Amino acid sequence: MAKWEDEVKCVNGFRSHLDNEEAGEKRVMLPKVTILIVLFSGITLAYLSIYIPNVTRLIANASFGFGDSELKSKEISNPSVLIYKKHLEDLQCDTVTKTSLLARSxxxxxxxxxxxxxxxxxxKLAVEMKEHGKHEKALKLFEHALALDPTHADILNEYGEFLENQGENIIKAEHMYYRAIAASPQHSKAMANRQRTLPLVQEIDQAQFNRIEKKREMFFRIPENHPGLRRMKKESYIHHIYHTVALEGNTMTLSQTRSVVENRMAIAGKSIMEHNEVLGLDLALSYINSTLVQKIGKITLNDILEIHKRVLGFVDPVEAGHIRSTQVYVGHYIPPAASDVSGLMEEFTEWLNSDVSMRMHPVELGALAHYKLVLIHPFYDGNGRTARLLMNLILMHAGYPPIIIPVGEKHLYYQHIETASEGDVRPFIRFIASILERTLDDYLLSATKDYEGKLSLYREQERVIIVDP
Known part of the structure; x- marks a missing residue:
């Protein structure tokens, strides 16, 4: 029994010795692993510190929970942390912004x-209504479809075919085909439709020019001293000023405009600028009547500048008569850069006096000159008024009376200019031709009332109409 107990003690002692040795090995191995981990961490931290300033502070803050006040004081003492945080915030903002833009797009x-x-x-519904003979409903549906998508070639072509088949407006139908081809140049149906309708439209346009020519011939026969003609010219002068400035937003009435022009009266409640706009138009018209209408030869850039100088002379004497030196904006249209305007105006005057332009009908030339000048927008202000006066100067050189674009047709006027900017200037030319024809009718009516429809055979080939005040 005692021997067995001694063996047990011996075995237990041996086990204890083995445990002590194993523990010793573990104690020896543990520092080695720890050293390796610390060494690797140090290398990593050193590498990160090169690319991320003060990363140790950030890690310390994340690991050991620095308080807000302590972190702020550390950030203030070393701005590199602030830069890094700002960079992270910018990245987050950029991400949010891009996400927002993508979602919006x-x-x-x-x-x-x-x-x-x-x-x-x-x-589709409009076509169905057309096939069932419900033309009024079809028209409204076509217009609705076009309003929703004004550049869809199929809609434009179908709408043009509807107008053509109804015989309502062949000119508008041809314009729809033109727009369809502009939207889709390879649209075979629109191309075939326009090829068929274009000669018809050209005949209509020429017929209008022929009517205007005949009425001008009748207008030439009115004696210069005819009381009706003199009265008409005097009244047209005031109307011209009133409507021209009203198109630009002037709020004076016709009677108030008359008082300013004839009596130089100040109108209560109207701004100085509105008074000056009226006086400027009066001065510009007088200059055209007394100088430019009688001038023989080309219309020069200086002529245009002199017109503008008087149009804007009372409103803005500094800019009056000078090409703009800054960029201007007209709604969604951005005119040419100021640095390009001088060159464009030289090209414009060359075109205005070229052989090609001289072969145009005066109505066509006047309308195109108006449109091109507005497109260049050479002045800081007063471009529309100068363009309309230039157009009338061209008409008067050809023996026509100057036209007045009524303020009541302001929407049509700007709509046709917009259409011209999209590539088709013919609607604008027709608009000007229609107003000129109405103007001739008014002058003829003013003379035939007194003469009971009998006009003298007096005719003067080189006669021009001067709108006397």
Whole structure:
């Protein structure tokens, strides 16, 4: 028994010795692993510190929980942390902004797709109404489809065919085909339709020019001293000033305009600028009547500058008569850069006096000159008024009376200029031709009332109409 107990003690002692040795090995191995981990961490931290300033402070803050006040004091003492945080914030903002823009763009695309789908649905229904003979409903649906998608070639072509078949407006139908081809140059149906209708439209346009020519011939026969003609010219002068400045937003009435022009009276409640706009037009018209109408030869850049000098002379004497030196904006249209304007104006005056221009009908030349000048927008202000006066100067050189664009047709006027900027200037030319024809009718009526429809055979080939005040 005692021997067994001694063996047990011996075994236990041996086990204890083995445990002590194993523990010793572990104690020896543990520092080695720890050293390796610390060494690796140090290398990593050193590498990161090169690319991320004060990363140790950031890690310390994350690991050991620095308080807000302590962190702020450390950031203030070393601005590199602030720079890093600002960089992170900028990245986050950029990410949010890009995400927001992408989401917004996606919504816009979805909205456009919805509008396009609705437009095509309206077109389909319009065609069905047309086939069933319900033309009024079809017309409204065509117009609705076009309003939703004004550049869809199929809608434009179908609408043109509808107008043509109804015989309502062949000119408008041809214009729809023109727009369809502009939107889709390879649209075979629109190309065939325009090829068929264009000669008809050209005949209509020429017929209008022929009517205008005949009425001008009758106008030439009115004696210069005819009381009706003199009265008409005097009244037209005031109307011209009133409507021209009203197109630009002047709020004076016709009677108030008359008082300013004839009596130089100040109108209570009207701004100095509005008074000066009226006086400027009066001065510009007088200059055209007394100088430019009688001038023989080309219309020069200096002539245009002199007109503008008087148009804007009372409103802005510094800018009056000078090409603009800054960029201007007209709604969604951005005119040429100021640095290009001088060169464009030289090209414009060359075109204005070229052989090609001289072969044009005066109405066409006047309308195109007006449009081109407005497109260049050479002045800081007063471009529209100068363009209309230049157009009338061209008409008067050809023996026509000056025209007045009524303020009541302001929407049509600007709409046709907009259409011209999209590539088709013919609607604007027709608009000017229609107003000129009405003007001739008014002058003829003013003379035939007193003469009971009998006009003298007096005619003067080189006669021009001067609108006397």
């Amino acid at each position: 996606k919504k816009v695309l979805e909205k456009k797709e919805e509008v396009k789908t609705e437009a095509l649905a309206a077109l």
